[in-house]
Amino acid sequence: MTMLRVKYTPPPDLKPIRRSVVKPLSHHEILSLVGPFAAQDVHVDLGHSDRTERLLAFKPIAYEGDDPQESRIHARLYLENPEPDRFRLIRMLHHSAGAEASLYIDGDDPGAMLERVQAVNPGRQFRTCSGVLVARSYRLSTDTSVADPAPELTRAEASIGAIRLTLNARTGRGMPVELELSADDSNLPHLPQDLLAVLGWDWRPLRRIGRRWRGTLRVTRDEPARTDDTEAKLAHTVDHLAQTLARPPSQYHAHFSHRRWAVALRRALPLLTGLAVLAATPLIQLLDMGDRSLLRLIIFHAPPLLMVGMFMLKEMPNFEIPPLPRRLRDDAWVPLDGTPAIGDRGATATERPTGSQPSSRPRPKAIGPFISAVRNHVGRGLRALRTLRQQRKHKAKT
Numbered sequence: 001m002t003m004l005r006v007k008y009t010p011p012p013d014l015k016p017i018r019r020s021v022v023k024p025l026s027h028h029e030i031l032s033l034v035g036p037f038a039a040q041d042v043h044v045d046l047g048h049s050d051r052t053e054r055l056l057a058f059k060p061i062a063y064e065g066d067d068p069q070e071s072r073i074h075a076r077l078y079l080e081n082p083e084p085d086r087f088r089l090i091r092m093l094h095h096s097a098g099a100e101a102s103l104y105i106d107g108d109d110p111g112a113m114l115e116r117v118q119a120v121n122p123g124r125q126f127r128t129c130s131g132v133l134v135a136r137s138y139r140l141s142t143d144t145s146v147a148d149p150a151p152e153l154t155r156a157e158a159s160i161g162a163i164r165l166t167l168n169a170r171t172g173r174g175m176p177v178e179l180e181l182s183a184d185d186s187n188l189p190h191l192p193q194d195l196l197a198v199l200g201w202d203w204r205p206l207r208r209i210g211r212r213w214r215g216t217l218r219v220t221r222d223e224p225a226r227t228d229d230t231e232a233k234l235a236h237t238v239d240h241l242a243q244t245l246a247r248p249p250s251q252y253h254a255h256f257s258h259r260r261w262a263v264a265l266r267r268a269l270p271l272l273t274g275l276a277v278l279a280a281t282p283l284i285q286l287l288d289m290g291d292r293s294l295l296r297l298i299i300f301h302a303p304p305l306l307m308v309g310m311f312m313l314k315e316m317p318n319f320e321i322p323p324l325p326r327r328l329r330d331d332a333w334v335p336l337d338g339t340p341a342i343g344d345r346g347a348t349a350t351e352r353p354t355g356s357q358p359s360s361r362p363r364p365k366a367i368g369p370f371i372s373a374v375r376n377h378v379g380r381g382l383r384a385l386r387t388l389r390q391q392r393k394h395k396a397k398t
Contacts, residue, residue, distance in 0.1 A: 002355070025051040033079060036111030040076060040118070048361040054081045063122055073122045074095040074152070078253055079110060089113040093122050097133050101125040103151065105140035120151055129235045130242035136231070141223070156234055157308065160241045163333065167217075169230055174316065177217040177230055191331045192252070194325070197266075198259040199240055202233065202248040204315075205267060205322075216315065249332035251326060260325035270317035278305075 025033075030051075034044045037058060048057035059075040073093050080088040090104040103120055107113045117140065127134045135158070138151035156167040168178040181191065191213055196203040205214040217237075220229040244252060253260065289296040298305075310317065 023054075025054050025056070027386040029081075030056065033110060036114055037077070037079075039111075042114070055079070056081075061295075073126065077114075077117075087090065087113065087115055091117050091122075093125055093135075095126055095133065095135065099126065099133050099135035099157065101135040102137040102155075103140065103341060105142070107142055126233070129158075129238040132158050132160055132238050132242050134234065134238055136234075138227075149226065152223050153230050158194060158238050160238070160245055163241070163245065165241065166237065167230070167234055169227075174221040176204070176218045178204075179206075179215045179217055181213040182211065190329055192260075192328060192332065193323070194256075194263040195244070195259050196237060196240070197390070198256045199236065199261045199264070203237070205263065225327060233367035245333055249328040252332070253327045256324065264322045264325060271319045271321065274319060348375060 030044070037044065042061065043059050045057045049055060049220075052055075056079040058079075061075040061077070063073050065074070073095055075331075076092050076094070077229055078090040078092065080090070082088075085108045086106075087108060087110050088104060088106050089101060090111065093103070096102075103117060103125065105113050105116055120138070120140070125136050126137065134156060136153060137155040140151055141149040141153050143149055153169045154339045155169065158165045163181055164182050166180040166182070168180070179196065181195075189303045191206065193205045193207070195206060195213075196215055196217075197205045202218040204216040204218075206215040217230075217233060219233065220226045239275060247255075264375065284299060287295070289299075
């Protein structure tokens with residue numbers, strides 16, 4: 001008889017629970033924990049449980065109903081008990097299209113936690129925007145001051161053709177959420193930095209980091225309005241990506257020309273503001289200020305005040321000269337249907353280069369010999385000056 005051990009991998013939006021000394025679950029503890037679940041017709045699956053890690057897995061649950069979206073979802077529950085009277089209940093949802101979403105809650109009463117998890121409709125965690133399935137993961141707050149706290153969005157994922165969009169909402173209270181674009185084959189296309197910024201002020205330009213593009217999205221500060229605002233802007237983002245990436249890249253600049261110039265001006269605002277402050281500094285001499293003037297005090301302490309104010313911002317301003325909006329290359333992104341884009345010359349998606357194309361201009365000749373000649377001339381001149389100085393000193397002595 002062989003023993004099968006299944007390793008449980010938590011979702012990316014779950015932070016690991018701090019553990020002290022891990023003591024394996026005993027049979028008595030398992031029987032006491034599965035009671036509330038068995039009463040709700042949720043049965044433990046010992047084959048997928050891990051007593052050493054104090055993790056209980058339950059048998060899959062198939063949802064049935066009139067909603068076609070919900071009928072395509074299967075769920076599996078996991079109960080973590082790292083310490084006495086400390087639990088985490090996780091519901092992993094698996095969509096027949098291949099998407100996954102999670103819902104979790106921390107607490108000290110597994111029965112009450114199960115009731116709250118089952119009260120959340122699994123169909124809510126999957127939404128379709130412009131034909132794209134969006135998987136959304138949540139957490140249930142344990143705030144007792146609210147009668148029935150709504151689920152809080154922690155993570156969302158969607159695949160638009162070969163490009164994968166990931167949203168991370170666990171960035172801190174009042175902080176913007178993070179957006180990340182990546183490719184399934186790790187061959188990221190040449191996306192424009194203002195691909196999402198053209199949607200409005202709340203969408204920040206994308207920055208390329210390794211094989212991914214990352215940006216931020218400003219949302220409402222506090223829950224539950226934060227989750228509602230994030231969900232609405234996420235749907236708007238997915239609609240925009242699905243419609244934009246379905247068209248040839250050459251149409252992007254023509255369609256968003258005015259918005260792209262507005263984004264470039266917005267990106268230049270921090271630099272323009274700094275230059276304006278420097279340009280206005282000489283005008284201080286034209287002001288008639290007394291020794292005890294409040295304006296004089298403010299101007300004298302303006303540099304440290306500006307520094308403190310900059311660090312108090314949720315987002316640090318980026319001083320840059322933004323690139324001018326230009327027409328995109330024909331291989332700026334991989335089409336959704338996998339066929340070559342217009343002007344591709346028959347190249348497939350995997351054959352498209354990810355780096356910049358070599359320039360057709362002739363390369364300049366090597367300047368090494370020129371530098372060597374200049375160095376030799378300078379050296380000879382210095383030696384001649386040294387010899388002349390020595391001759392003058394010798395004549396002065398004689």
